Amino acid sequence: MWKRLFKIAVAVFLFLTLAVGCWQGTGAINSKSNQDKDVNEITLCESWGFEDGFPTVFTPGQNSNYQAAYYLANFYETLVNYQEGKIVPGLAESWSVSDNGLVYTFTLKKGVKFSDGADFNAAVVKKNLEMLPILLGDYKGSYENFSIFFKEAKIVDEHIVEVHLTSPYYGTLQDFAKPMPMGIMSPNAFNEDGTLSDKLLTQSMGTGPYMSEGQSGGNIYTFVRNPNYWGEKPYVDKFNVKVIPDNEAKALALRNGEIDMIFGSAKISYDGFKEFLEDRRYGAKTSDENVKTRFLGFNLEKEPFNDKKVRLAVSHVIDKQSICTSLFYGIETKADNLLSKSLPYCNIELEPYEHDVEKAKQLLETSGWTDSDGDGIREKAGKKLGGEILYQTGNSVDHDLVLTLVSSLKEIGMEIKVTGLDLLAWYAEIQEGNYTMAYVKTYGLPFDPYTTIANMNSDPLMDNSLAQGFAHVKDGNSIIKGLASLVDESEIQDKYDFILKELHSNVSFVPISYMKELVVFDTEKIADYQFNDQPPNVDVAGIKLK
Amino acid sequence: MLRYISNRLIGLIIVLIGVTVLTFIFSNISTVDPAEAFARRNILNPTPMQIEELREEMGLNLPVYRQYFHWMGESMKGNLGISLLTKNPVSADIAKKMPATLSIVGMAFFWIVVITLPISILSAVKQNGVFDHVARVITIFGISMPNFWLGFIMLIAFAVVVPIFNVVDYGNFKSIILPSLTLAIPVISSSIRLFRATILLNMNKDFVTYAKARGISKTNIIWKHILKNSLPPMITLMCQNLGYMIAGSAIVESVFSWPGIGSHLVEAIVGRDLPTINGCVLVIAVIFVLSNLFADVVNIMLNPKILNEQGEF
Numbered sequence: 001m002w003k004r005l006f007k008i009a010v011a012v013f014l015f016l017t018l019a020v021g022c023w024q025g026t027g028a029i030n031s032k033s034n035q036d037k038d039v040n041e042i043t044l045c046e047s048w049g050f051e052d053g054f055p056t057v058f059t060p061g062q063n064s065n066y067q068a069a070y071y072l073a074n075f076y077e078t079l080v081n082y083q084e085g086k087i088v089p090g091l092a093e094s095w096s097v098s099d100n101g102l103v104y105t106f107t108l109k110k111g112v113k114f115s116d117g118a119d120f121n122a123a124v125v126k127k128n129l130e131m132l133p134i135l136l137g138d139y140k141g142s143y144e145n146f147s148i149f150f151k152e153a154k155i156v157d158e159h160i161v162e163v164h165l166t167s168p169y170y171g172t173l174q175d176f177a178k179p180m181p182m183g184i185m186s187p188n189a190f191n192e193d194g195t196l197s198d199k200l201l202t203q204s205m206g207t208g209p210y211m212s213e214g215q216s217g218g219n220i221y222t223f224v225r226n227p228n229y230w231g232e233k234p235y236v237d238k239f240n241v242k243v244i245p246d247n248e249a250k251a252l253a254l255r256n257g258e259i260d261m262i263f264g265s266a267k268i269s270y271d272g273f274k275e276f277l278e279d280r281r282y283g284a285k286t287s288d289e290n291v292k293t294r295f296l297g298f299n300l301e302k303e304p305f306n307d308k309k310v311r312l313a314v315s316h317v318i319d320k321q322s323i324c325t326s327l328f329y330g331i332e333t334k335a336d337n338l339l340s341k342s343l344p345y346c347n348i349e350l351e352p353y354e355h356d357v358e359k360a361k362q363l364l365e366t367s368g369w370t371d372s373d374g375d376g377i378r379e380k381a382g383k384k385l386g387g388e389i390l391y392q393t394g395n396s397v398d399h400d401l402v403l404t405l406v407s408s409l410k411e412i413g414m415e416i417k418v419t420g421l422d423l424l425a426w427y428a429e430i431q432e433g434n435y436t437m438a439y440v441k442t443y444g445l446p447f448d449p450y451t452t453i454a455n456m457n458s459d460p461l462m463d464n465s466l467a468q469g470f471a472h473v474k475d476g477n478s479i480i481k482g483l484a485s486l487v488d489e490s491e492i493q494d495k496y497d498f499i500l501k502e503l504h505s506n507v508s509f510v511p512i513s514y515m516k517e518l519v520v521f522d523t524e525k526i527a528d529y530q531f532n533d534q535p536p537n538v539d540v541a542g543i544k545l546k
Numbered sequence: 547m548l549r550y551i552s553n554r555l556i557g558l559i560i561v562l563i564g565v566t567v568l569t570f571i572f573s574n575i576s577t578v579d580p581a582e583a584f585a586r587r588n589i590l591n592p593t594p595m596q597i598e599e600l601r602e603e604m605g606l607n608l609p610v611y612r613q614y615f616h617w618m619g620e621s622m623k624g625n626l627g628i629s630l631l632t633k634n635p636v637s638a639d640i641a642k643k644m645p646a647t648l649s650i651v652g653m654a655f656f657w658i659v660v661i662t663l664p665i666s667i668l669s670a671v672k673q674n675g676v677f678d679h680v681a682r683v684i685t686i687f688g689i690s691m692p693n694f695w696l697g698f699i700m701l702i703a704f705a706v707v708v709p710i711f712n713v714v715d716y717g718n719f720k721s722i723i724l725p726s727l728t729l730a731i732p733v734i735s736s737s738i739r740l741f742r743a744t745i746l747l748n749m750n751k752d753f754v755t756y757a758k759a760r761g762i763s764k765t766n767i768i769w770k771h772i773l774k775n776s777l778p779p780m781i782t783l784m785c786q787n788l789g790y791m792i793a794g795s796a797i798v799e800s801v802f803s804w805p806g807i808g809s810h811l812v813e814a815i816v817g818r819d820l821p822t823i824n825g826c827v828l829v830i831a832v833i834f835v836l837s838n839l840f841a842d843v844v845n846i847m848l849n850p851k852i853l854n855e856q857g858e859f
Contacts, residue, residue, distance in 0.1 A: 045714075051632065052633075138595075138596050138599060139596065142592070142596075219716065219803075219805060242714055242803075243803065243805075244713075244714050244803045245800050245803055245809060246800045246801055246803065248698055248801075249698075249701065249713055249714065249800075249801055249802070249803055252698070252701050252702065252705065252706055252713045253713040253714050255706050256705050256706045256709055256712070256713050258712055258713050258714055259714075422816065423816075424582070424583040424816075424817075424818060427582070428579060428582065431582075460593045460594055460595070461594065462592075462593065
């Protein structure tokens with residue numbers, strides 16, 4: 001028997017050794033040992049790989065998730081850029097807009113080349129713009145609205161291009177500043193029929209400071225300087241992106257020196273960020289710019305939140321300042337407006353609903369909600385005051401915040417159930433209207449304020465958590481739709497004034513805090529990081545080395 | 547023997563049909579519409595029209611039983627469909643991810659055999675001695691520790707505090723050690739307890755008393771008699787563990803940034819990638835049942851009397 005067992009064991013062991021041996025051929029990568037000392041090289045991390053390559057136009061047909069989307073600004077440039085709420089020159093030195101808002105004329109920078117050697121000129125811009133609606137297909141308007149209104153692009157001369165729209169759209173220039181899908185790709189990135197070349201699966205073909213060098217074994221992507229880059233040379237010569245799905249593992253990899261930086265609030269918990277902030281070996285920074293707003297939305301068709309006084313009571317009972325200080329460690333700031341004042345058209349003074357528990361209680365009393373049986377929960381006509389908060393699971397900060405909100409609401413006699421669902425189940429419930437209260441975040445830069453406002457239109461219904469907030473306004477949908485085609489800046493501003501004031505006075509939403517982008521880095525290697533003007537974009541050119 | 551194996555294989559097919567039917571039913575019970583899920587993942591603002599188009603494209607507008615038969619028919623031909631997330635054939639994705647998982651599971655298997663056998667034997671022989679007590683306490687810890695926690699403790703200890711290993715490493719022999727140990731420790735702990743108990747049980751059997759009476763040395767009794775009779779349940783357990791480890795490798799893979807089948811399946815579940823979920827479940831189920839069959843065959847090879855007992859001869 002032992003001989004047989006021994007034979008089986010030897011066979012299994014030999015097979016395993018063979019399998020492991022063959023598999024070792026994929027090559028091992030260790031960033032610590034692999035880095036060349038003469039090259040300024042750093043290593044970042046990402047939760048997923050870039051299997052779908054580096055096009056600037058992503059559709060479900062080509063891509064599985066946003067993959068390289070937040071890295072595109074390193075490889076591609078846009079005609080204009082967004083900076084502190086304003087549009088500034090990018091690949092276009094200057095531009096003008098016709099009085100009817102239908103023609104945008106861009107004067108392009110001269111002497112710019114793509115990383116593959118092709119020249120940047122009006123013909124390339126025309127090609128990119130013409131292919132955009134075709135590449136997006138049914139998904140036009142998913143990431144920007146420009147492609148819906150695009151009519152044609154005309155070459156005026158080698159460096160001047162005219163872009164014609166079928167109808168004016170007030171967010172056109174903001175759309176032009178989005179690396180995805182408006183980053184300009186080399187003419188070689190397209191096949192003859194206009195579809196995207198397979199070369200983009202491994203190469204980036206833009207005018208930005210870096211380009212892709214390829215993927216090495218063990219899911220590491222490497223990027224090097226674009227030798228044709230026209231601008232000032234950034235500090236970093238070469239950077240790697242390691243795929244590390246787990247956030248705790250990312251933090252450990254930074255501590256052990258395998259990576260030099262963790263970028264983005266999605267990749268590090270606030271507790272983790274605070275630990276690094278207190279450790280002098282590491283730099284921990286937040287963006288100045290607000291990135292998104294956390295807020296509570298209500299189902300205005302369901303009791304008890306169809307009553308404005310109840311919503312107002314909720315608004316008064318939440319102590320936003322203490323949430324920001326204690327729960328968010330001061331990383332986030334208190335939000336009184338749904339859309340941050342730093343966003344275009346959103347600098348509107350609104351009188352905040354300050355933290356005032358007594359006032360909240362009073363509001364409920366006047367609305368007829370009283371605690372008649374002394375159980376701490378208010379009732380009206382035999383019904384208990386309560387409901388549920390739907391939130392997306394997967395993030396411990398969100399979970400803690402929702403629990404804090406529930407305990408605050410309990411203080412005024414409101415019994416709220418917490419229902420956590422994964423992202424997709426959460427959307428399904430919200431769209432069906434199966435909720436009373438929802439914990440939501442705005443779309444964030446660069447989609448705020450345009451997409452957030454546009455989705456308050458309920459026909460077609462894109463996002464019920466937003467559409468509910470404006471549903472009470474007569475002709476609300478046509479107001480939102482009409483806004484898109486306005487040309488006159490003061491008219492646009494007037495509409496924004498109306499919409500934002502209406503949302504505020506109706507207490508359609510309870511803004512809680514403004515989120516920031518985060519970055520943590522090893523100060524032995526990196527001296528500082530300057531956030532991109534659109535902070536969620538990873539911007540390696542913003543890294544200053546020691 | 548061949549008849550036994552063919553009978554078992556027929557049984558396995560029924561099990562596999564059951565598993566796939568259940569997977570289909572559970573996927574369809576979910577409140578999340580896979581077409582909408584797909585659209586939400588890929589488009590910031592999908593319109594109901596876009597979602598409807600996707601549903602038709604993906605064949606999700608058909609009744610569940612038709613989807614199932616279509617999928618079943620195709621998978622018979624070796625076509626498990628196209629992944630909604632990666633756009634690659636599901637079988638190609640599985641083939642790409644499987645070696646990574648098999649390497650840690652294989653290594654974990656090696657640890658299990660190498661560590662379980664000596665410790666259990668020693669614990670049983672020195673029953674209630676110091677070694678036995680220490681082993682018992684450690685195995686209780688091993689069973690109770692969640693995999694992800696153990697993984698992080700390993701990483702902190704051996705990659706950060708004492709930097710022998712890398713936190714993120716893949717593609718070399720060194721990189722397999724920590725994840726495979728993490729996967730193996732809970733299994734080792736439970737196996738030690740089971741094997742020790744089986745050995746102790748056999749120690750009190752008549753054949754041991756008889757062997758002692760024949761004057762056979764203690765070492766010989768343990769190695770030639772007790773162990774031989776204690777092995778069958780261990781072999782079954784080990785082979786079952788092989789299936790469990792492949793299915794349960796997701797957490798360990800996530801902690802060690804390991805691109806294997808477990809994390810691939812979890813991604814597919816989160817993204818409601820039905821073809822990948824069905825494909826992975828099918829493959830894992832096949833491995834699971836085949837490893838059980840393998841366990842039975844090995845047991846029969848070691849002790850052909852089992853077949854006689856089952857009335858097969």
